[in-house]
Amino acid sequence: MATAISRAARVERALERATKADGHISNDAGRELRICAGTACHASGRLAIKKAIADELERHGLSDQVAIVETGCHGFCQQGPIVVIRPQGIFYPQLKPRDIPRVIEKSVLGDEVAEDLLYRDPVSGDPVALEAEIPFYALQRRLVLALNGKIDPHSIRDYIAHGGYRALAKVLAEGDPEAVIDLVDASGLRGRGGAGFPAARKWRFTRATQAERKFLICNADEGDPGAFMDRSVLEGNPHSVIEGMLIGAFAIGATDGYVYVRHEYPFAVERLRIALDQAREQGLLGPNILDSGFDFDIRVNQGAGAFVCGEETALLASIEGHRGMPRPRPPYPAVSGLWGYPTNTNNVETWANVPWIVNNGTEAYDAMGTGTAKGTKIFSLTGKVTNGGLVEVPMGATLRRVIFDIGGGMLPGRHFKAVQLGGPSGGCLPERLLDTPIDFESLIASGSMMGSGGMVVVDDTTCMVDFARYFLKFTSEESCGKCVPCRVGSARMLEILDRICAGQGEPTDLDRLQTMADDVIEGSLCALGGTAPNPVLTTLRYFRDEYEAHVLEHRCPAKVCRPLIRYTVDADACTGCHVCFGACPVNAISGERKQAHVINQKLCTKCDTCRQVCTFDAIDVDTGVLAVAEGRAS
Amino acid sequence: MASGNGKPLAEPKGSQLYEVLKGIDFERRELIGKPRSAGLFDLVKDGGRYRCYACTLCERTCPADCIEIDYCPEYPELSWDTGAELAAVSAAQPEIDMKPFDAVVARLRDGYGLIEAFHTTQETYGYLPRQVLESIAAELSLPLSRVYGVATFYTQFRLKPVGKYVIDVCMGTACHVAGAPLIVEAFSQELGIPIGETTADRLFTLQTVNCVGACALAPVVRVGDDDTHGRMTPNTARKLVRQLCKREEA
Numbered sequence: 001m002a003t004a005i006s007r008a009a010r011v012e013r014a015l016e017r018a019t020k021a022d023g024h025i026s027n028d029a030g031r032e033l034r035i036c037a038g039t040a041c042h043a044s045g046r047l048a049i050k051k052a053i054a055d056e057l058e059r060h061g062l063s064d065q066v067a068i069v070e071t072g073c074h075g076f077c078q079q080g081p082i083v084v085i086r087p088q089g090i091f092y093p094q095l096k097p098r099d100i101p102r103v104i105e106k107s108v109l110g111d112e113v114a115e116d117l118l119y120r121d122p123v124s125g126d127p128v129a130l131e132a133e134i135p136f137y138a139l140q141r142r143l144v145l146a147l148n149g150k151i152d153p154h155s156i157r158d159y160i161a162h163g164g165y166r167a168l169a170k171v172l173a174e175g176d177p178e179a180v181i182d183l184v185d186a187s188g189l190r191g192r193g194g195a196g197f198p199a200a201r202k203w204r205f206t207r208a209t210q211a212e213r214k215f216l217i218c219n220a221d222e223g224d225p226g227a228f229m230d231r232s233v234l235e236g237n238p239h240s241v242i243e244g245m246l247i248g249a250f251a252i253g254a255t256d257g258y259v260y261v262r263h264e265y266p267f268a269v270e271r272l273r274i275a276l277d278q279a280r281e282q283g284l285l286g287p288n289i290l291d292s293g294f295d296f297d298i299r300v301n302q303g304a305g306a307f308v309c310g311e312e313t314a315l316l317a318s319i320e321g322h323r324g325m326p327r328p329r330p331p332y333p334a335v336s337g338l339w340g341y342p343t344n345t346n347n348v349e350t351w352a353n354v355p356w357i358v359n360n361g362t363e364a365y366d367a368m369g370t371g372t373a374k375g376t377k378i379f380s381l382t383g384k385v386t387n388g389g390l391v392e393v394p395m396g397a398t399l400r401r402v403i404f405d406i407g408g409g410m411l412p413g414r415h416f417k418a419v420q421l422g423g424p425s426g427g428c429l430p431e432r433l434l435d436t437p438i439d440f441e442s443l444i445a446s447g448s449m450m451g452s453g454g455m456v457v458v459d460d461t462t463c464m465v466d467f468a469r470y471f472l473k474f475t476s477e478e479s480c481g482k483c484v485p486c487r488v489g490s491a492r493m494l495e496i497l498d499r500i501c502a503g504q505g506e507p508t509d510l511d512r513l514q515t516m517a518d519d520v521i522e523g524s525l526c527a528l529g530g531t532a533p534n535p536v537l538t539t540l541r542y543f544r545d546e547y548e549a550h551v552l553e554h555r556c557p558a559k560v561c562r563p564l565i566r567y568t569v570d571a572d573a574c575t576g577c578h579v580c581f582g583a584c585p586v587n588a589i590s591g592e593r594k595q596a597h598v599i600n601q602k603l604c605t606k607c608d609t610c611r612q613v614c615t616f617d618a619i620d621v622d623t624g625v626l627a628v629a630e631g632r633a634s
Numbered sequence: 635m636a637s638g639n640g641k642p643l644a645e646p647k648g649s650q651l652y653e654v655l656k657g658i659d660f661e662r663r664e665l666i667g668k669p670r671s672a673g674l675f676d677l678v679k680d681g682g683r684y685r686c687y688a689c690t691l692c693e694r695t696c697p698a699d700c701i702e703i704d705y706c707p708e709y710p711e712l713s714w715d716t717g718a719e720l721a722a723v724s725a726a727q728p729e730i731d732m733k734p735f736d737a738v739v740a741r742l743r744d745g746y747g748l749i750e751a752f753h754t755t756q757e758t759y760g761y762l763p764r765q766v767l768e769s770i771a772a773e774l775s776l777p778l779s780r781v782y783g784v785a786t787f788y789t790q791f792r793l794k795p796v797g798k799y800v801i802d803v804c805m806g807t808a809c810h811v812a813g814a815p816l817i818v819e820a821f822s823q824e825l826g827i828p829i830g831e832t833t834a835d836r837l838f839t840l841q842t843v844n845c846v847g848a849c850a851l852a853p854v855v856r857v858g859d860d861d862t863h864g865r866m867t868p869n870t871a872r873k874l875v876r877q878l879c880k881r882e883e884a
């Protein structure tokens with residue numbers, strides 16, 4: 001017992017030392033300007049905003065009284081660049097450098113708001129000043145993302161000041177790995193990477209295998225196009241992932257860790273490396289962590305643009321320096337993984353959940369979610385939705401709540417058509433399934449899957465056949481080539497879809513797609529091939545009428561498939577302003593100024609430029625047998 | 635004889651292949667008894683071009699280790715077997731400075747795999763020069779083919795030098811539904827090159843990327859590492875190219 005007490009005291013002392021690290025501490029009650037430094041806000045100009053703010057504060061002589069904090073992703077990416085002003089918590093979206101003087105004058109020097117710059121509710125049009133009151137945030141339950149947008153991801157001190165590494169200290173002080181696994185088991189935490197395998201069961205397998213080395217991997221190879229949850233967590237709060245991995249490593253008895261992260265996420269890689277260095281400096285990583293005698297270190301390995309490397313065994317092959325090809329299981333990685341040693345892999349979000357569970361206990365975690373799925377799930381809500389971004393909701397929330405209540409519904413004048421979950425492995429669900437609760441089993445039953453959390457909303461301007469073709473093209477290109485059904489089958493299915501989109505489909509093609517999809521699922525080794533036909537199967541199931549329109553009527557209802565559509569000028573609406581004439585890249589438009597223009601169907605490549613530049617809505621797109629016949633004849 | 639997972643292979647009735655396999659001692663790598671069907675190896679050609687795309691699967695799975703695939707970037711135009719032509723390929727490669735290669739070796743000796751070594755190489759040279767791949771192969775005592783096989787598996791590695799401006803058009807789902815195919819086409823038209831190619835003046839390389847994770851700004855285009863443009867249209871794509879051209883002229 002004496003050693004246990006002294007061990008706890010040693011850990012406590014070591015954590016106390018770490019709190020004295022250099023770096024900023026964010027404070028909700030302090031005078032701070034928080035600039036979102038996530039990828040999307042960066043792309044919409046946060047550097048210019050930061051400079052404008054710094055200049056303006058300097059001008060008012062406030063540079064040392066008001067702190068500028070570059071936080072991680074706030075999640076409301078559609079509204080970037082985002083600045084939040086503390087202590088009031090005023091939220092300014094879509095700022096331009098020229099707005100900054102007014103923002104500073106009103107909300108930093110004074111205690112007012114620049115009303116015209118505030119976020120406006122898409123339905124009522126009323127301005128909302130406070131971040132906490134915006135429905136997008138107010139309706140979420142942020143657990144993993146709690147500190148995203150609040151703390152400086154470059155400062156370990158900030159993380160520790162907000163309760164960071166407490167969970168690790170607790171676990172190390174108690175010194176009982178089995179108890180940690182029991183705790184995670186009781187919480188019901190399931191892997192957030194897609195399959196939803198219970199985390200604790202995996203840990204237990206790896207712990208039970210005897211070996212002199214054991215590896216622990218964080219899968220941050222977020223390959224699903226349209227998903228960026230892991231990127232945001234790594235960018236906004238890298239230490240939470242590191243802490244989760246450390247707790248997992250202690251429970252499993254792992255000696256070495258890897259984070260396998262996409263090379264396409266430069267900020268995530270950079271911030272993760274900085275965080276690892278800081279953790280090492282503070283004795284939270286490396287030998288004798290927090291003076292407890294526990295050794296563990298983490299390396300960063302970058303992917304190189306191969307979707308299949310998100311698959312566990314392919315990921316291991318990639319770290320070892322091979323082509324990322326999956327291998328059959330057994331042996332399971334828990335028995336023989338990286339270089340033949342027992343290896344445990346979980347994804348970013350799973351690891352980031354672990355410290356929360358240790359800190360708050362299983363009951364609090366259990367209170368969120370459904371019978372089989374506990375806790376929260378982050379989704380990246382994108383596509384044709386008003387308020388896209390990162391949404392964290394308790395498991396069991398309905399799709400409608402996420403898309404319409406939090407996401408603000410469809411863009412003005414557009415109608416919801418489908419939501420695509422789970423990326424290329426998932427499926428498209430129609431409007432009548434919007435009340436499906438989000439949990440692993442309900443989504444599988446609908447033909448889709450939870451996946452890693454991509455949620456792409458499409459409206460009536462998206463052709464579901466083309467959409468399915470997009471995903472199949474993706475998976476057929478990303479197929480590693482090992483299994484013939486996946487390599488050849490997906491390519492053959494793609495040929496059929498190409499044909500249908502070109503208006504050359506045959507009525508038997510739909511049944512052929514169905515049969516081939518079943519074969520590909522049946523004959524593939526890994527989940528890539530095993531789920532690749534899902535987008536086709538779900539669109540066939542829920543949007544068969546669109547396939548039939550393409551095949552039987554040579555018509556693309558959404559007016560997307562280019563061989564089936566035709567661009568014409570509405571002579572009544574055209575004012576002859578000549579804008580489209582100048583914009584057409586292939587000179588297919590002719591006409592005198594102030595007279596209706598004409599599109600030459602032979603030259604037109606249907607690039608959509610004229611329709612986009614026309615301010616009089618005078619470019620018509622039509623589809624159908626007649627359009628095709630005329631298009632070919634002229 | 636056993637398959638990969640240790641179970642004996644079921645004997646297919648009347649299969650000639652099985653007869654042949656039975657005649658090979660894989661441990662000693664020699665034929666037992668009469669060579670019934672040693673045959674001659676050749677690659678299948680389709681319209682004058684080899685169908686093989688050097689996936690290296692045969693090389694990796696060959697139980698007798700008798701296949702070695704060599705690196706040959708200008709592949710379809712060249713035949714494989716003449717040493718002189720291979721030497722010509724080598725000679726045609728631009729001279730490169732091998733000094734930064736030390737960093738790559740350091741990475742490898744630090745226990746990182748080939749992928750990380752390639753990243754270091756590409757950060758230095760902008761692509762993976764043949765000379766470096768050969769040196770990596772020598773460092774790791776691997777056949778060059780193995781190194782080449784890994785390099786070609788991952789879409790981010792390039793075997794040819796790139797232009798000054800690398801244009802990455804995001805092809806993520808959100809970008810796709812927002813019209814990314816039209817954006818790529820506009821770039822391709824304006825630059826006069828297909829995807830994956832570099833303009834003759836070495837100014838532009840046009841590439842696609844699976845997703846940059848900035849979906850709220852779809853469709854997204856990235857120029858170089860850090861210059862991201864959101865909410866593109868075919869028209870702004872063309873303007874962007876013209877802008878960059880103008881910057882070059884100035």
